[in-house]
Amino acid sequence: MKTSVVISGSGMFVPPHSITNDELVASYNDYADLTNAQHQAQIDAGTFQPIPHSSADFIEKASGIKSRYVFVKEGTLDIHRMRPDIPERNDDELSHQAEMAVAAAKDAMQAANKTAADIDVVIVSCAYTQRSYPAIAIEVQAALGIEGFGFDMLVACSAATFGMHRAYEMIKSHTAKTVLVINPELVSPQINYKDRDSHFIFGDVATAMILEDGAQADSEHVYDVLSTHAVTSYSNNIRSNFGYMSHATDAEPYGADKLFHQAGRKVFKEVCPMAAEHIETHLSRHDLTPDDVSKWFLHQANINMNTLICKKLLGRMATPTEAPIILDEFANTASAGSIIAFHQHQKNLQTNDYALICSFGAGYSIGSLVLQKR
């Protein structure tokens, strides 16, 4: 008999602090006013472009984002700092990202009726890891008392779906029976809070999923993973150049190009048709059409992107129940967005209903899983 792969539990960790658009914009505008005042002579001489104000109305209209959670709020709204003030931890302490990951993992393990002894592999897959090695996954593995092995993966906004693809393949090929995939998206340190175009985009969160051999799953909500589908296509339109090379290149290690930056309009235009085509192709493998899908757990970068993609697929607007939006509360949480949507909105799916998880983002990278509720 062929091995079936299921998702048997999901979990999340939500940081205790949040920042509304109004708070973020008030701080940004104070920063802009201060910077402009400091450069008044250059502005008068025409050698410095005054920094324009940001707007909470623009942010909500252009993206659908109203608020975001942050791991540390301190420092972020301080106009003399404009970045979180996160105390460094020493090597003996649990790292920040591992702390988020462990919390989300415990939630997912409980939902899937799993203990540490049941898990064979830990995959930490996210947009950034706070260090190169030892892997955050191995630190999490130790903190949870899991045997076997763990490794980190970086695939920007598609890290969660690509991580689940690896889990799916391991279970199918019998190298593991149960895999814990965690996405500790601690992205706030990579935001340029001085950049009006992008200061509002991201929030912090951690999500986790348990994938296992369907023959052993015994949790309350079980979803067969019918298949996975991934595609990448190189683009410089979303980029972050931060990395160890700064030590050798003499480049400014925290320069604007080292932080998240993008050509948002181009991304919007190029990624929406790619994502819609990707989804249709994936569904057609199972002789399914978009009308057969009860729930769309889509990447959460921009509400207008999701509306457009659903319209292309369905020929009409998707209802909020069909394609849940969580980015109003969480903002763009890199790869975790579609998993938060799944975690919070999967429970009213009925037996045999089809659902789709799909991410799209930097790379470009697009990943999807077709699910059917047991």
Ligand SMILES: CC(C)(COP(=O)(O)OP(=O)(O)OC[C@H]1O[C@@H](n2cnc3c(N)ncnc32)[C@H](O)[C@@H]1OP(=O)(O)O)[C@@H](O)C(=O)NCCC(=O)NCCS
């Ligand atoms: C980022 C994004 C929300 C910007 O929305 P947009 O409608 O494309 O807005 P634009 O960047 O074209 O800017 C429109 C105008 O608003 C201005 N603007 C930008 N940020 C602003 C802000 N915070 N407040 C007020 N005005 C702002 C721009 O300067 C521009 O002014 P101009 O017309 O005078 O040049 C949108 O492009 C997007 O979501 N793209 C998808 C990519 C994405 O989300 N990637 C994340 C990684 S997966």
